[in-house]
Every structure is written in structure tokens, then in C-alpha cells.
Amino acid sequence: MFKDDVTILPSGFADIQSASQEMGFTMPSELQAGALLQVLAGAKRNARVLEIGTGTGLATAWLLAGMDAGSTLISVDNEPTYQAVAERILGSDARLQLVCTDAGNWLEANELLFDLIFADAWPGKYANLDAALNALTPGGMYVIDDMLPQPNWPAGHTDNVDALVTDLENRKDLQLVKMAWSTGILIAVKKGT
Ligand SMILES: C[S@@+](CC[C@H](N)C(=O)[O-])C[C@H]1O[C@@H](n2cnc3c(N)ncnc32)[C@H](O)[C@@H]1O
Numbered sequence: 001m002f003k004d005d006v007t008i009l010p011s012g013f014a015d016i017q018s019a020s021q022e023m024g025f026t027m028p029s030e031l032q033a034g035a036l037l038q039v040l041a042g043a044k045r046n047a048r049v050l051e052i053g054t055g056t057g058l059a060t061a062w063l064l065a066g067m068d069a070g071s072t073l074i075s076v077d078n079e080p081t082y083q084a085v086a087e088r089i090l091g092s093d094a095r096l097q098l099v100c101t102d103a104g105n106w107l108e109a110n111e112l113l114f115d116l117i118f119a120d121a122w123p124g125k126y127a128n129l130d131a132a133l134n135a136l137t138p139g140g141m142y143v144i145d146d147m148l149p150q151p152n153w154p155a156g157h158t159d160n161v162d163a164l165v166t167d168l169e170n171r172k173d174l175q176l177v178k179m180a181w182s183t184g185i186l187i188a189v190k191k192g193t
Contacts, residue, residue: 004181006031010038010065012089013058019085020056026152027055029120032182033145034062040116040141040187041066041073050114050135051075052103053121057086063118064093071095074112076103077121107131115140126160129167133174138192142174148184 009031020028029037041049041063049063054077063073076099077083083100090096099106104123108131115137119125124132125144136142147161168176168188176188 004032006035010034010061013061015089016057016061016085019089020058023056023081023085025056025082025085029055029059029062029145030182033185034059036181036185037118037143038062038066040143041071042068043141044071044115046070047072047115048113048137049073050112050117052107052117052119052124052132053077054083054086054098055120056082057090059118059120060086060090060096063116064090064096067095069095072097074099074114076101076106078102104128107135110135113137113140116143117141118143120145126164129164133171133188133190136190138190140190142188142190143185145185146183147178147186148180150183 037059045068047067049067049071051060051063054060054075060075067073072095074097078101080100083098087098103121104127107124107128114135117132117136119132133142168174173191174188175191176186179185
């Protein structure tokens with residue numbers, strides 16, 4: 001029988017999960033989101049991948065697990081104590097570059113293009129959205145989660161989510177799908193060749 005459970009975890013994931021719980025990291029991505037990211041990261045050879053919001057590296061581990069040997073991942077977070085966990089457990093992977101800085105500033109200064117962007121922080125999602133989308137290759141995928149109502153949403157956040165979805169839906173250079181998977185995932189693909 002078909003089941004949507006996720007049982008095989010990426011390398012380093014269990015250690016990151018333990019460290020996250022120990023330090024009280026309250027914003028982990030879900031297993032189902034990670035499993036999807038792994039597959040998307042494996043969709044292209046030599047992919048250039050960007051994660052905005054490393055946290056402790058849970059989704060980073062999933063992305064690395066999906067990527068081939070020629071792919072690279074830049075992951076940005078402005079909280080060194082969170083990112084230090086990812087550095088300790090995943091830092092020996094030469095495909096990964098961890099950047100500790102404000103992601104909004106980083107996005108505005110960035111000139112690189114990416115085949116897959118997982119935007120998991122305020123910048124790149126609710127701010128600096130143009131800069132994030134401009135960093136997509138034609139055919140590149142922009143992925144966001146937490147689009148379905150979550151218990152930790154601050155008051156009024158539904159309006160932010162609705163405005164973001166409307167903005168993305170109105171962009172002529174994107175095609176997108178909204179999925180009731182995990183915490184609610186939106187995948188937008190940049191049109192063009
Ligand atoms: C939802 S968590 C990321 C979770 C992570 N991707 C995972 O899979 O568990 C959001 C992260 O964004 C980071 N963050 C918040 N504001 C930021 C900013 N302005 N620049 C960079 N990172 C930021 C936080 O430190 C936090 O680690």
C-alpha cells in the first residue's frame with residue numbers, strides 16, 4: 001500500500017537533529033519537505049543550489065544527499081550558533097559553502113545563478129523576493145514551505161502568505177504548483193530557455 005512516510009534519512013541528519021533538540025532550535029523543516037528537496041536537488045547534474053536559512057543544517061543535509069558530485073550548494077544564515085552545527089556535521093563536504101551573513105544583503109549583492117533555491121528565511125521570501133527570483137536560471141526551481149497555517153505563525157502572518165502567493169502567481173515568468181505536502185509547499189519554475 002502506498003504510504004507517504006519518510007524512513008530513509010540523509011547522512012548526518014540524526015546528529016543534526018540531536019544537536020538541534022539540545023540547543024532548542026525551534027524552526028526545523030519537516031521530513032517530508034526534506035525528502036522532496038532531496039529529489040529536486042537530484043533533478044539536474046552539476047546543479048547550483050542555494051538555501052536561504054541554513055538553520056542547523058537539516059534541509060542542507062537533504063539537499064546534499066540529492067545532489068550529484070558535480071553540484072554545489074551555498075547556504076546562508078545570519079545566526080552563527082545555528083550554522084555552527086551544520087559546519088560541524090556537514091562542513092567536510094566540499095560541495096557545501098556555508099555563508100554567515102544577512103541573507104537580504106547577500107541576495108541584493110549576489111550575481112550568481114541557481115538551478116534550485118530553497119528560500120527558508122524571511123529574506124528571499126517575504127523580502128528581497130525579486131533578488132531571489134532573479135537568481136534563478138531558466139528552468140530553475142524556487143521552493144518555499146510553511147505555506148499552510150502553522151501553530152507558530154505570528155498574528156497577521158496569513159496576510160503575508162496570501163500576498164506572497166498572489167505576487168508569485170501574477171508573475172508571467174513563473175509557473176507554479178501549490179502542494180498540501182508537509183507544511184504546505186510552493187514550487188515555482190522560471191520559464192525560458
Ligand atoms: C526556518 S529556519 C531555517 C530552517 C532550516 N532550513 C532547516 O531545514 O531546518 C530560518 C533560518 O533563517 C535564519 N534567518 C533569519 N533571518 C535571517 C537573515 N536576515 N539572514 C540570514 N538568515 C536569517 C534564522 O537564523 C534561521 O536559522
